[in-house]
Amino acid sequence: MPEQHIYGFIGPNGAGKTTLFSMIAGALQPSAGRIRSHGKDVTGKRPFSLVRAGIARTHQVVRPFRAMTVLENVQLAVHFGRKNITNTAAARDHARQVLAWVGLDRVADTLAANISLGDQKRLEVARALATDPELLLCDEICGGLTRNETRSMLDLLQRIRQQGATIMYVEHDVKAIMAVCDHVMVLNYGEKLAEGKPEEIQNDPAVIEAYLGKAGSKKRGRSVA
Amino acid sequence: MSTAVYVPSRIKSRIRMLLPWLLLVVLAVLPIAGLTPNLIRLFFITFVWVTTSLGWNLLGGFTGQVSFGFAVFYGLGAYTAALMIDRGVNPYLSFLAAGLVPGLASFLIGLPTFRLRGPYFAIATIGVSEATRVIMNNLEITGGASGYRIMEHVPFRQVEHYYTALGMAALAVAASLLIVHSKFGMALRAIKQDEEAAADLGVNPYANKLAIHAVAAIFTGVAGGVFARYAAFINPQGVFAFQTSVYILLMPVIGGIGTVWGAVLGGVVFGMVEEQLVANFPQIHLLLYGALLILIILVEPDGIAGLLGKIFRRLRIPGRKDDGADSGSRKADEVLRRTAGG
Numbered sequence: 001m002p003e004q005h006i007y008g009f010i011g012p013n014g015a016g017k018t019t020l021f022s023m024i025a026g027a028l029q030p031s032a033g034r035i036r037s038h039g040k041d042v043t044g045k046r047p048f049s050l051v052r053a054g055i056a057r058t059h060q061v062v063r064p065f066r067a068m069t070v071l072e073n074v075q076l077a078v079h080f081g082r083k084n085i086t087n088t089a090a091a092r093d094h095a096r097q098v099l100a101w102v103g104l105d106r107v108a109d110t111l112a113a114n115i116s117l118g119d120q121k122r123l124e125v126a127r128a129l130a131t132d133p134e135l136l137l138c139d140e141i142c143g144g145l146t147r148n149e150t151r152s153m154l155d156l157l158q159r160i161r162q163q164g165a166t167i168m169y170v171e172h173d174v175k176a177i178m179a180v181c182d183h184v185m186v187l188n189y190g191e192k193l194a195e196g197k198p199e200e201i202q203n204d205p206a207v208i209e210a211y212l213g214k215a216g217s218k219k220r221g222r223s224v225a
Numbered sequence: 226m227s228t229a230v231y232v233p234s235r236i237k238s239r240i241r242m243l244l245p246w247l248l249l250v251v252l253a254v255l256p257i258a259g260l261t262p263n264l265i266r267l268f269f270i271t272f273v274w275v276t277t278s279l280g281w282n283l284l285g286g287f288t289g290q291v292s293f294g295f296a297v298f299y300g301l302g303a304y305t306a307a308l309m310i311d312r313g314v315n316p317y318l319s320f321l322a323a324g325l326v327p328g329l330a331s332f333l334i335g336l337p338t339f340r341l342r343g344p345y346f347a348i349a350t351i352g353v354s355e356a357t358r359v360i361m362n363n364l365e366i367t368g369g370a371s372g373y374r375i376m377e378h379v380p381f382r383q384v385e386h387y388y389t390a391l392g393m394a395a396l397a398v399a400a401s402l403l404i405v406h407s408k409f410g411m412a413l414r415a416i417k418q419d420e421e422a423a424a425d426l427g428v429n430p431y432a433n434k435l436a437i438h439a440v441a442a443i444f445t446g447v448a449g450g451v452f453a454r455y456a457a458f459i460n461p462q463g464v465f466a467f468q469t470s471v472y473i474l475l476m477p478v479i480g481g482i483g484t485v486w487g488a489v490l491g492g493v494v495f496g497m498v499e500e501q502l503v504a505n506f507p508q509i510h511l512l513l514y515g516a517l518l519i520l521i522i523l524v525e526p527d528g529i530a531g532l533l534g535k536i537f538r539r540l541r542i543p544g545r546k547d548d549g550a551d552s553g554s555r556k557a558d559e560v561l562r563r564t565a566g567g
């Protein structure tokens with residue numbers, strides 16, 4: 001996988017997108033195959049050691065530490081991420097910078113339980129980002145967001161890439177994927193169906209079939225592009 | 226703020242920072258000011274309980290790992306100190322050992338049991354605790370079930386015990402505050418809320434649980450040791466009893482789980498009323514604890530500290546409605562955190 005790219009993953013429900021992420025992030029163990037990072041085998045490593053190896057993830061269903069403030073949520077990630085900062089004041093300063101960068105500074109001192117879903121989604125990204133990852137796994141970060149929120153989230157993804165991180169991005173919203181990804185992989189029943197640039201994927205007959213059914217029936221109402 | 230008297234917040238926080246020191250000074254002066262031996266004894270016991278309460282709170286309150294097995298640490302600490310002091314070792318050196326032995330034992334217990342989650346962990350700790358009691362009941366060198374008497378060949382000075390216990394409790398408060406406001410403490414709070422999410426941000430839940438378990442065991446063990454020297458007689462049915470585990474768990478729950486000053490408050494309340502309860506209701510005092518526990522869980526899960534936090538808020542902001550999303554625990558935590566000056 002090339003670096004500093006946004007790699008998109010799409011596929012129908014149950015195609016194995018989240019499972020793939022969970023295996024890379026160490027939450028699930030693959031039954032076969034290996035996962036390599038910079039040529040090093042990281043298969044079967046625990047999530048916390050993968051974070052230190054530069055792999056961080058967000059969760060499809062948000063999991064903020066609700067009894068902590070937004071700032072504390074990010075501060076934790078600064079403490080235990082690749083930067084491994086022990087000093088609390090330094091970590092808090094760095095966390096503030098991250099929050100300002102992702103645009104959450106206005107709710108920094110609010111409890112994570114009390115911010116909107118859009119902000120909680122953004123907090124997922126902010127936390128993962130605060131661990132200073134080389135590879136960021138974003139799982140449905142736009143799910144349930146309004147159009148405006150989605151747009152600004154996609155902006156954020158592109159800014160993260162510009163900072164030098166590689167992003168693996170799973171989303172149901174095909175439009176969102178096509179808009180930001182440099183490279184797209186289509187999964188179906190746990191297998192790779194197609195892979196290529198967004199424009200190539202949109203016209204791939206196998207992809208159209210998986211999404212729309214054999215005849216490419218228009219009644220299914222969901223268009224690939 | 227609608228308070229009538231305006232106090233600059235910096236001065237306010239200075240005052241808050243000073244409060245614990247003031248308390249310490251008052252407690253240090255009390256015996257000189259002529260406290261009766263009976264009250265000195267009561268304070269001594271209270272300091273011991275406060276220390277165990279703080280220890281349990283680190284694991285149960287901050288990290289969310291409810292253990293019913295702290296009598297093991299208390300008892301091991303008591304017996305370690307007893308055996309050493311009886312053989313003429315310096316008592317303070319013995320107290321160090323009384324912390325060290327349970328600290329090491331905590332790893333033996335934690336390594337397998339922290340593979341379990343929630344209620345399964347709690348049940349496993351009951352098993353370990355009961356097994357330890359049975360073993361101690363049958364161990365020859367400690368006198369088995371008939372207990373162990375400590376012969377110390379120095380005159381008994383009650384005030385020395387008082388200051389020892391006070392110093393220990395103060396150290397436990399200081400250590401708790403340091404831990405809570407550190408990187409380590411932050412990891413513990415995260416683990417309590419969502420272990421997997423914490424791991425996804427680089428926290429190793431297993432290692433952090435083991436570490437705080439050891440710290441909690443050291444607190445509890447030293448408290449056991451200090452108690453044993455004062456009591457001069459210990460037996461497995463006392464220090465290793467399941468009842469002891471329940472007492473140690475009950476205090477932070479009464480006071481306010483997950484806050485340092487809540488745990489202190491719980492220890493104080495328990496220490497002060499326990500004897501009265503045992504004396505006045507010998508048959509049903511355990512029943513009263515059970516009822517109290519249920520009442521707290523149902524009515525005020527954040528204990529006395531949570532209740533005080535709510536009352537303070539009401540007084541400070543009259544007429545402001547309680548917003549439902551904000552739980553009492555967090556309020557209490559905020560209030561207490563501010564009081565702690567952190």
